[in-house]
Structures are given as structure tokens and as C-alpha cells.
Amino acid sequence: MQDPIIRINGVGKTYEGGFEALRRVDLEIRRGEIFALLGPNGAGKTTLISVICGLVSPSSGDIRVAGHDTITQYRAARKLIGLVPQELTSEAFETVWNTVSFSRGLFGRPPSPAHIEKVLRALSLWDKRNNRLMTLSGGMKRRVLIAKALSHEPRVLFLDEPTAGVDVALRREMWGVVRRLREDGVTIILTTHYIEEAEEMADRIGVINHGEVVLVEEKTALIQKLGRKQLTLQLHTPLSRVPDALAPFDLTLADDGATLKYTYDAAAREEGEHGIAALLSALKTAGIRVKDLNTRQSSLEDIFVDLIEERA
Numbered sequence: 001m002q003d004p005i006i007r008i009n010g011v012g013k014t015y016e017g018g019f020e021a022l023r024r025v026d027l028e029i030r031r032g033e034i035f036a037l038l039g040p041n042g043a044g045k046t047t048l049i050s051v052i053c054g055l056v057s058p059s060s061g062d063i064r065v066a067g068h069d070t071i072t073q074y075r076a077a078r079k080l081i082g083l084v085p086q087e088l089t090s091e092a093f094e095t096v097w098n099t100v101s102f103s104r105g106l107f108g109r110p111p112s113p114a115h116i117e118k119v120l121r122a123l124s125l126w127d128k129r130n131n132r133l134m135t136l137s138g139g140m141k142r143r144v145l146i147a148k149a150l151s152h153e154p155r156v157l158f159l160d161e162p163t164a165g166v167d168v169a170l171r172r173e174m175w176g177v178v179r180r181l182r183e184d185g186v187t188i189i190l191t192t193h194y195i196e197e198a199e200e201m202a203d204r205i206g207v208i209n210h211g212e213v214v215l216v217e218e219k220t221a222l223i224q225k226l227g228r229k230q231l232t233l234q235l236h237t238p239l240s241r242v243p244d245a246l247a248p249f250d251l252t253l254a255d256d257g258a259t260l261k262y263t264y265d266a267a268a269r270e271e272g273e274h275g276i277a278a279l280l281s282a283l284k285t286a287g288i289r290v291k292d293l294n295t296r297q298s299s300l301e302d303i304f305v306d307l308i309e310e311r312a
């Protein structure tokens with residue numbers, strides 16, 4: 001495997017007052033991936049991002065960004081990182097161009113109008129470059145946040161809940177922006193409360209709960225591995241109970257007597273003893289006629305809720 005762009009090694013954080021927000025986190029972020037960090041409120045997502053960005057010092061462990069230690073080589077590490085916070089701070093009277101150019105200067109980079117132009121064009125902000133921030137729509141302000149974070153040409157971009165509180169159209173637009181950045185080779189780490197966002201965007205997913213990374217997995221593998229499938233059968237004639245012959249399938253009969261549900265591991269072979277083909281044939285033998293059927297794959301949301309509840 002390629003060298004990871006971020007290597008987090010045994011990182012813990014205990015805040016003053018004794019609250020342990022992170023417990024021995026080990027995590028590697030791959031170059032060029034979109035990594036979604038999921039977790040309930042207070043799980044430690046912002047703390048982890050802040051530690052990686054050098055805004056909060058870890059109580060234990062160490063972090064390397066492209067080989068640079070975030071404490072002993074802070075400037076070199078920080079230069080490679082862009083951080084998109086949730087909200088714009090008060091620069092209402094500044095123009096888009098000045099705000100973004102100024103951000104670049106903060107990282108000690110020499111002025112580069114060509115780079116600022118490229119960023120503004122990529123984010124569809126070029127026409128607005130001379131507008132004051134206060135005159136922009138919510139969606140444009142979000143894009144300015146990203147432009148600022150990209151002004152110094154980082155290789156890793158952190159997005160802290162990039163679409164919190166925005167409408168569906170804008171959320172989709174933001175997803176498009178993030179995907180294009182990835183195509184440019186930027187590694188993206190985003191935190192989100194929206195499972196749909198992780199499901200849509202991420203290559204890999206990390207789940208953090210009570211300061212611990214409880215799971216890291218490729219998104220597709222995660223859905224396949226932990227996902228369950230549910231087969232719903234609409235029966236021709238309602239049943240009063242599930243016939244004994246079907247007991248091995250562990251079916252549930254809805255109150256109307258006409259809906260049977262069968263839940264099974266998505267990873268399990270469907271042809272097995274308890275597979276769908278076996279079930280359909282057993283139904284036939286039992287003389288139960290099926291009017292309609294459909295299957296549903298459990299979503300990442302189902303998986304996530306199960307995981308968090310398990311560990312609560």
C-alpha cells in the first residue's frame with residue numbers, strides 16, 4: 001500500500017478538568033481518499049480534527065502528516081492541511097478575492113494570483129470575486145470557506161460538517177465540489193451527522209464513539225459485511241400464524257397476516273439451506289401463494305445505529 005498521508009499513532013486527549021475526549025486513537029488516512037468520520041454528538045470528532053491540525057495538543061501519541069510530526073514540525077505539517085470550519089468569522093466587509101488571498105498569506109506562501117484565480121473558478125466564485133462577503137448567499141459563503149482553506153495549496157482538506165443546516169440542493173452542490181477536489185488529488189476528511197452524506201461520498205468510513213475509533217472500513221465492504229437484507233412477501237391469503245414447516249426461516253408475520261418478512265445476512269449465500277430459493281420452495285410446498293415480493297438492503301444508517309447502540 002502507498003504510504004498513508006496521515007498517520008495517527010496512539011493519540012489520546014484528556015481536557016483540563018480530566019475529561020478523556022480521545023482514547024488511544026490509531027488511524028491512517030490514505031492519499032487521495034475521501035474519509036468520512038461519523039459519530040454521535042460529543043464522540044470526539046472535532047477534538048480529533050483539532051489535534052491533527054495542531055489546534056489542540058494531544059495528551060499522548062503522535063501524528064505525522066506526509067511524514068512531518070504535527071508538534072515538532074508543526075509549520076511543515078500545518079502547511080499541508082486546509083481546514084474548512086462550519087462558519088465564516090466576521091469579515092463581512094471584505095471582498096471574496098481579498099479574503100482568500102489573505103488566507104494564503106497566513107501560511108507564509110508568496111502571493112499567487114494565478115492560484116487564487118484557479119480556486120475561485122473551480123468553486124464558481126470567479127464572477128463574485130469583487131463582492132463583499134455580506135452580499136453572498138449562504139451557499140456562496142460556504143464555498144468561500146472552502147476557497148480560503150484551499151488558498152495555500154494544501155494536500156489534505158478537512159471539512160467539519162460541510163453541509164450542516166443547508167438545503168438539499170446546496171448539499172448536492174457541495175458534494176460535487178468535494179468530488180472535483182478529490183479528482184485533483186486532494187485527500188478529504190469530512191465529519192458528518194448525515195449518514196447519507198457518508199454513504200454518497202466516502203471511500204472509507206470511520207466511526208468514533210466515546211473517544212474511540214470503533215470501526216474503520218471501506219464503505220462498500222462495510223455495507224456488504226454488516227448489512228442485512230430483508231425480503232418482504234405479500235401473501236395471497238392471510239395466515240393466522242407462521243406454519244411449522246417454515247419455522248427454520250425465522251419469519252415474522254405482520255398483524256394483517258398477509259405480510260411475511262425474512263431477514264438474512266447480505267453476505268450469506270442466497271442458495272444455502274436457508275436461502276431465498278429454499279424459502280420460496282418451502283412456501284410452495286406449504287401451499288402458500290405469494291402475490292408480490294421485494295428485497296431491501298439495510299442502509300449505512302441501520303448499520304451505524306446498531307453499532308452505536310451496541311457500544312452505548
Ligand SMILES: Nc1ncnc2c1ncn2[C@@H]1O[C@H](COP(=O)(O)OP(=O)(O)OP(=O)(O)O)[C@@H](O)[C@H]1O
Nearest residue numbers: 015016019021039040041042043044045046047048
Ligand atoms: N475544551 C474542552 N474542555 C473540556 N471538554 C471538552 C473541550 N472540548 C470538547 N470537550 C468535550 O469533549 C467531548 C468531545 O467533543 P467534540 O467536540 O470533539 O465532539 P464531536 O464528536 O465533534 O461532537 P459534535 O458532533 O457534537 O460536534 C465532548 O464531551 C466535549 O464536551
